[in-house]
Amino acid sequence: MTFHPWMVLLVCNWCVAIAFAILLLNFYKQIQSWLTVIFSILTLTFILFFISPNLAIIVSTILWFLFLFLPVFGLYWIQFLMFRGSYDRARQLAAIVRWLHPADGLVELPHLLKALTLAQRGNIEEAGNIFKSYQTSETAIGRTVTALFYVTSDSWEDLLIWIRENISDRQLFGVNNLVIYYLRALGETGNIHALLQAVERLTPEFEKRQSLIPLALARMYALAFCGKSDSLGSLFDRPLRRYPKNIRQFWMGTAKLIEGKEQEARQIFDAIPHQSNTNLQQAIARRLSRDFQATSVQLSDGDREICDGIITAVEQEKRYGSALTVANNRAYCSYILIGLNLAVFSLQVLLGGSQNIPVLIQLGALIPEAVWEGQWWRLIAANFLHFGPVHLMMNAIGLYIIGGFVEKTLGTIRYFGVYLSSGIASMAVITILSRFIEFSAKITVGASGSVMGLVGATGAILLWGWHREKARIARQRFQLVLLMVGLQMAFDLSVPNISFIGHLSGVIVGFLITLMLMKWVKLPD
Known part of the structure; x- marks a missing residue:
């Protein structure tokens, strides 16, 4: 074998x-x-x-x-x-x-999860016995277990005292779970200044580790305990959209309460299904207690600046964070384009096969000599033909992943214009260069030029956000686009029958067109 x-x-x-x-x-x-x-x-x-x-x-x-x-x-x-x-x-x-x-x-993890299950169901004493058997400040798992013991018993002051007396900064800020419990404890005990300072300090470290969920939770605590319900809603729209609904409602109610909207907060708390979660019942009761309702947030100028920075970061991540992901569910033009490519592929199969050269030529494959003789329609038609199912699948996946962000940002008409222009331009560049360079492939087909144009468009949008808004998420995603393009170009040069010229020209054209369009684009909220 x-x-x-x-x-x-x-x-x-x-x-x-x-x-x-x-x-x-x-x-x-x-x-x-x-x-x-x-x-x-x-x-x-x-x-x-x-x-x-x-x-x-x-x-x-x-x-x-x-x-x-x-x-x-x-x-x-x-x-x-x-x-x-x-x-x-x-x-x-x-x-x-x-x-x-x-x-x-x-x-130890199954035992700890059993304890969390028991605590969630209200068996605090039995859960505490499991936690106590693992409690120690000497190991990472022991520190996490000790923190969980205080968290499940709603002993936030005791948690802070234990951390201050037993945990070094390196131990505290080196473990995601432990520091998240610490941040919540600061908020629960009214130490908003310390909470905001800690979130500001931790943000670069979370970003370096790509710890996106812990970062989102840290920002959630900061926004909730500062009473910023609108920005909290933006956080729930993207990074925490899969957070349990009842927990999202709980923190939204918390923000409303601190914001001074007690009636709205009570309506939210009353609508939360919490019968099977004793911890949540206790947390809601604590929120509605007089001690918590009397809490008022007085932010200093420095704290307000940190809070505003968190709000800005959340809005920027909502705007640029979906780049190169499949998070957008309203990419209707992308779905239509995928369907159109599938329909043309089906026609290829019906007429004799997707890899049948005469069929491809008949349907509009790019033949530079034919274009020079006046068959300009091939510059368009070739973008919707594919050589085999793998070729089609790769372009469809690329379109599905990349298209949503560009379509949401540019709008349907501009998005379609960038897609089609990039494809036509890539075919045109191949046609022009064929006069000076002899290509191994006699015909060219595929939506790769258009898809790479969307990669270029993504880079242009992110560069715009990085330059105009100083958005760190845009900078990070832009660097990822550069890496993707570099890897694609290296792959193109190493594999025969892959159109390096078509891909590169598609990226450049998509980038330049989108960069010009950004002057007239109103970025989505």
Whole structure:
């Protein structure tokens, strides 16, 4: 049996990427066992490759799948379920994952999730007994457990005292969960100044780690305890849109209460389904108590500046954060274009096959000589033809992922104009250069030029946001676009029959057209 060398490359790249990310983010002391697994797989693969390449591929692929892919994928879903408050389902999954990677707290995780489930159902004493068996200030898992003990018992003052007496700044700010509990404790006890200062300090660190959910939660606490309900709603529209609805309502009610809108807050709290969540019942009762209602927020000029900065960042992330994602659900023009490409592809199949050269020529494949002879319509038609299902699928996926953000920003008509202009321009550049350069491919088809034009358009929008609004999220996404374009160009140059010229010209044209259009575009709120 012969295996493809790219499987070894995949395993090695995955391992190196994870190891690099861990070292880059200074996580070594917390998850050193992951590094041990990674370097063990790499070492074994290297040794076996000199003995038997096929054996190296089989063994490394199996080890990668069992001890890296499945645990990482499982941890992602455990964190997602915990984020949603589904502690019992997270516990069931953790009981499986811990056997694949029995280190870094995963052995204890099912027990801790059981305690959280019990606390959620009101069995505080039984949950506390589980927490107490793991409490310590010496290990990361022990510190997290101790904090959870105070959180589930609603003892926010005691949590702050314990942190101040036992936890160093490095320990506190080095673990996402612990610092999130700390931030909430500051808000619950009325230390708004300290809360805002901590959020400002933590923001660059969260961004460096790509800890987007902890960053969103930190901002949620800051906005809620400052009574900024409008901006809190923007936060719930995107990064926290999958946060449980009852928890979102709870924090919106909190913001309304601090804002002085007591009647609206009570209506929100009354509408929250909390019968099965004792912790939430206690939290709502605490909000409606006279002590909490008497709380008033007096922000200094410095605190107000930090709060305004958080509001600006939330609005900018709502505006630019969906770039290169599938978060936008109203990309109607993108869906129509995908459908049109599918319809034309079906016609290709009916007429004789999607890879049938005479059929492609008949339907409008780009032939530079034919264009020079007057068949200009091929510059348009070639953008809707594809050479095989894989070619179509790749362009459709690219259009689906990239198109939504550009369409939302530019509007449907401008978006379609950029898409079509980029495709036509890429075909035109190939046609013109064919007079001076001999291309290996005699015909050119595909929406790749148009899709790459949307990549260029995305870069233009993000560059505009970075330059005009000083939006950090726009800068980060723009750098990602540059990386994507660089990788695409490297791939084009290394693979035969891929139109490097078409892709590059599409990016440039899409970028320039969008940059000119941005002067007349009203950015969506």
